[in-house]
Amino acid sequence: MSIIAVTSVRSGAGKTGVAAAIARALAYRGTPTRLVRLADEAGHAAEDAAWFASLDFVPGSPSEPVASLPDAAAGEVLVVECPVGAVPAGASVIAVSRHGDAADAVDAVAVVTTAVPGLAGARSSGAGPVRVEIGEDRTLAGFALDEALRWLHAEVILPGELPADTTSDHLVIAPIGSDAGQPYFRRFPSMTVVARFDRTDMHLAALRANPNALILTGGREPSGYTLDAAGASGVPVVLSRTDTENTVIALERVFESTRFRGERKLERMCALLEPTGLVEAVLGITTVTA
Numbered sequence: 001m002s003i004i005a006v007t008s009v010r011s012g013a014g015k016t017g018v019a020a021a022i023a024r025a026l027a028y029r030g031t032p033t034r035l036v037r038l039a040d041e042a043g044h045a046a047e048d049a050a051w052f053a054s055l056d057f058v059p060g061s062p063s064e065p066v067a068s069l070p071d072a073a074a075g076e077v078l079v080v081e082c083p084v085g086a087v088p089a090g091a092s093v094i095a096v097s098r099h100g101d102a103a104d105a106v107d108a109v110a111v112v113t114t115a116v117p118g119l120a121g122a123r124s125s126g127a128g129p130v131r132v133e134i135g136e137d138r139t140l141a142g143f144a145l146d147e148a149l150r151w152l153h154a155e156v157i158l159p160g161e162l163p164a165d166t167t168s169d170h171l172v173i174a175p176i177g178s179d180a181g182q183p184y185f186r187r188f189p190s191m192t193v194v195a196r197f198d199r200t201d202m203h204l205a206a207l208r209a210n211p212n213a214l215i216l217t218g219g220r221e222p223s224g225y226t227l228d229a230a231g232a233s234g235v236p237v238v239l240s241r242t243d244t245e246n247t248v249i250a251l252e253r254v255f256e257s258t259r260f261r262g263e264r265k266l267e268r269m270c271a272l273l274e275p276t277g278l279v280e281a282v283l284g285i286t287t288v289t290a
Contacts, residue, residue: 002077003069004282005091007084007106008098014114015081015096016048017140017260017269020055022094023079024270025279027057031077034058038082039065044259048081051165051261092282110281114140124276132276139190139268142167143254144261145213145236148192151250152215153241158227160213160236165262168192168212171251173244174202185209190264194251196244197222207233215251217244 006019019035026033035052037045045065053063058079062070069088072078080088084106087093095108099116110130119135134140144167149156170188174195182205185193193206197218203226206214214230216222219241230237240247260269273279 003088003091004077004079004094005087006079006081006094006096007087008096009084009101010098011044012257013096013098013101014112014134014140014260015094016051017265018094018096018112018273019079019081020052020260020266021269021273022279022282023058024055024266025273026077026079026283029283032073032075033077033079034070034072035061036069036078036080037062037065038069038080038086039067040083040086047259047261052081094278094282110278112278122272122276124278126277126281130276130278130281132273132278134272137268137272138169139167140260140265141255141258142169142190142262142265143171143192143258144168145192145238147258148213148215148251148254149238150257151254152238152247154215154238154247156236157221157239158230158235158237160230161234162212162236163262166212167258167262167264171248171254172206172211173248174199174206182208185211194244194248197239200226204229207235211235213238215240215247217242217247 006015008015023033023035035058037049039045049065052061093106093108094110095106096112098114108129112132114134116133116135122134124132168190170191172188172191172193175184185206186209191211192213193211194215195202197216197220200223207229213236215238217240
């Protein structure tokens with residue numbers, strides 16, 4: 001058995017995404033792999049474990065955080081996300097830190113730094129441990145609708161049919177002029193739209209641009225045209241009890257507290273890490289044994 005431990009000194013550095021990307025790279029190379037989330041006090045372990053268990057390339061991954069590692073089959077690799085104080089003995093360690101944090105105090109075979117300002121994409125160097133830097137990235141910072149709801153005094157008036165882990169890269173405020181609506185919305189490939197409850201023209205224009213959600217402000221029910229169109233598109237509709245300005249002010253904090261989950265974030269993390277040599281470095285150091 002081999003163990004790859006992905007750790008960091010604080011929550012939110014990016015270890016969940018790095019662990020999932022490493023596990024997928026191993027699985028796609030034909031190596032039986034499971035993702036394991038060790039329990040900690042950060043508060044997100046249960047959410048991470050549930051997402052790991054939903055990924056089809058790591059069948060058998062525990063759906064809940066564990067206190068100790070499960071038994072592994074011959075030739076199997078366990079990719080373990082864990083706090084820095086609980087790195088399993090004998091593991092090959094990938095240390096993840098957010099830009100500006102102190103370096104992880106562990107003996108790591110690779111170090112990944114995330115959210116590097118001014119860096120487009122990712123870069124790496126091979127002096128000593130492999131060092132990878134990932135720039136600030138809109139997709140990796142994208143938020144899901146349930147995360148937005150945590151910051152709002154709002155109710156879901158139409159649940160929609162999109163997967164719960166659908167994330168939005170952009171929070172888009174509807175423009176004033178209706179003529180500019182649809183071309184404006186189509187500039188954003190993945191968005192949640194904020195508009196007043198009575199701007200039916202903007203609601204319809206936004207829905208034609210395939211948003212991930214509509215957040216309507218002002219606390220009053222929208223037109224039936226909006227609900228009919230949203231229902232036909234499967235787009236959820238949320239009604240905020242505050243005005244547009246205060247709704248947007250509340251939502252500004254959502255990008256600071258997003259979790260790593262969903263296919264879009266995983267695809268983006270894999271695309272960023274692929275050219276850096278991180279996976280190859282870990283594979284070169286890690287020998288799969290019974």
